[in-house]
């Protein structure tokens with residue numbers, strides 16, 4: 001396994017739509033190795049997730065995994081390792097919530113993003129088995145962030161109020177306390 005270089009905002013590959021992976025491709029040792037590398041890269045960067053576009057690859061593959069000790073997002077509920085191939089996401093209901101997000105491809109910037117509170121996500125796992133799952137709250141936000149990447153969308157595009165942008169240092173200083181309280185209330189209200 002190897003850690004791949006992560007591309008940053010401005011690289012056109014982050015603005016392209018990733019293409020579906022065929023069953024034959026998915027079963028190939030090359031794609032299976034790529035999935036292992038993507039997991040390794042996400043873990044090395046302490047991300048909550050990563051999408052193929054972020055390592056300059058346009059196969060429709062994304063990972064979500066939140067461990068309880070994640071230093072970037074200690075307030076996020078844990079999510080077991082989820083490998084999504086050909087992921088498609090649909091909102092359930094109209095309710096949205098503002099979540100303060102960051103991104104491995106947008107170094108040292110965070111902002112408040114509108115996310116659907118509940119989504120249904122369909123994907124194939126790395127063995128080709130189909131999954132349909134409902135995700136809620138902060139976890140739904142993480143899934144929306146990753147599937148957005150596969151569609152060429154960055155969290156920056158969804159920030160409605162540009163005055164909410166902050167560096168990570170300024171987030172810690174001025175926004176963390178208020179946001180973590182909001183995040184906890186959301187998790188208590190809707191689960192994850």
Ligand code: ZN
Nearest residue numbers: 102103104105
């Ligand atoms: Zn991201």
